Amino acid sequence: MKLPTISIVTPSFNQGNFVSDTVASIISQRYPKLEYIFMDGGSTDNTLQQIAPYQKQFFHFESQPDGGQSAAIAKGFEYATGEIMAYLNSDDVLLPGTLNFVAHYFLNHPEIDFIYGHRCIIDEKNQVIGHWILPLHSHWLMSRWDLIPQESCFWRRSLFEKQGNINSSYHFAMDYELFVRYMKKGRFARVNRFLAAFRMHKQSKTATQLDTIGAEEITKVHKEHSIYFPPMISSIASHCFPLWVQLRSAVFLRLKESFPGLPPGTGFDITILWGKENNDK
Numbered sequence: 320m321k322l323p324t325i326s327i328v329t330p331s332f333n334q335g336n337f338v339s340d341t342v343a344s345i346i347s348q349r350y351p352k353l354e355y356i357f358m359d360g361g362s363t364d365n366t367l368q369q370i371a372p373y374q375k376q377f378f379h380f381e382s383q384p385d386g387g388q389s390a391a392i393a394k395g396f397e398y399a400t401g402e403i404m405a406y407l408n409s410d411d412v413l414l415p416g417t418l419n420f421v422a423h424y425f426l427n428h429p430e431i432d433f434i435y436g437h438r439c440i441i442d443e444k445n446q447v448i449g450h451w452i453l454p455l456h457s458h459w460l461m462s463r464w465d466l467i468p469q470e471s472c473f474w475r476r477s478l479f480e481k482q483g484n485i486n487s488s489y490h491f492a493m494d495y496e497l498f499v500r501y502m503k504k505g506r507f508a509r510v511n512r513f514l515a516a517f518r519m520h521k522q523s524k525t526a527t528q529l530d531t532i533g534a535e536e537i538t539k540v541h542k543e544h545s546i547y548f549p550p551m552i553s554s555i556a557s558h559c560f561p562l563w564v565q566l567r568s569a570v571f572l573r574l575k576e577s578f579p580g581l582p583p584g585t586g587f588d589i590t591i592l593w594g595k596e597n598n599d600k
Contacts, residue, residue: 322422324352325473330383330391331409332360336412337518339369340445340590342445343596346373347593350419354378354401354571360389365407366482368391389487396484402476410518411470412438415592417514421473426511432505433498436514439581439589443520447585452567454508458502459464462546464560465537469494470515478505492536516589 337545345355352389357374359366359382359425374380385391392406403425409414420551420573424434438451447594451468456461461467472494487495501507570576577583581592 321551322350323403323425324354324401324479325350325403325405325418325422326354326396327355327404328356328358328395328399328406330358330360330388330395330406331362331366332388333362333364333366335362335365335369336408336443337410337520338366339513339537340406341409341413342370342373343372344414344593345407345418346376347415348413348418350352350422352401352422352494353418354399356380356395357400359383360385360386360387360391363454368593377488378491386487387490389485389489389493392493392533393485393487396479399476400538403473404476404479405473405514407470407515412441412516412518412589413470414513414589416580420512420514422445424474425473425475429509429510430506433472433474433501433507434509434510435467435473436510436512436580437470437578439513441518441589443518446588447516447581447587448515448519449500449585450568450571453509453564454567458507461507462499462544463538463541463548465492465495466494466561466564467494467498468515469498471513472498472524473514474501474505481505489536489539491533492540495537496540496543499540499546500547500600511578513578538594 329341355442356379357370357377361382361384385394403421419484421434425431437453440449442448451466453466478501479508481504488495489496572585575583
């Protein structure tokens with residue numbers, strides 16, 4: 320079967336501590352039909368030095384002041400031509416084998432427009448510190464809670480063309496708003512696999528903005544897309560699903576379960592996965 324071209328955009332600004340891990344995790348996939356688009360906002364740290372060894376492998380690269388993360392992603396997608404699309408922030412990483420899996424999944428499931436996996440969480444030192452184990456996809460659930468792991472998401476260009484680009488007026492919940500919009504026309508699937516790792520660190524937007532800009536923008540998404548909970552149970556319902564995810568993730572660890580893409584447990588350096596893969600070859 321003819322492999323689809325996969326376009327990935329990475330927006331970046333002053334992420335020199337982590338950006339080389341991000342870029343390496345994509346380039347090391349060795350996927351033959353990759354369009355990697357790197358959009359830097361004019362970094363003043365060592366970002367450009369960190370990515371220099373990979374720059375010749377970028378499909379498109381620019382480094383100049385921009386309108387922020389959302390604007391950079393939106394502009395990056397304008398350069399993309401691939402049948403499959405995604406974006407990966409400059410502190411997250413793809414897990415080995417992800418692009419090969421994604422390509423074959425879409426080839427074998429022509430009815431699916433959008434996929435995502437469970438979430439693996441890593442810290443500043445690449446240590447695995449937690450997971451989100453998610454149920455099978457439900458439009459009703461995932462439109463009401465911002466719990467789709469953005470770093471693990473891939474979708475067809477046809478969905479992008481139907482439902483549009485990132486809304487650059489958002490600065491935190493741009494992924495949530497995009498996914499809610501895509502759920503209106505697309506067929507989603509949660510694959511039973513880890514595809515990427517999400518990094519928690521002190522400077523991340525999740526750590527610094529979730530309770531302020533994040534909360535405001537999530538409310539904005541609900542209003543713009545007429546998403547609501549039944550009035551009688553709204554205060555309870557708003558906490559039920561996130562609590563279920565936390566409990567399921569705790570059981571996952573307790574029972575020492577594992578899914579493809581990631582070894583069981585926590586407390587190990589995720590970079591051993593690339594070392595293991597290289598040794599196996």
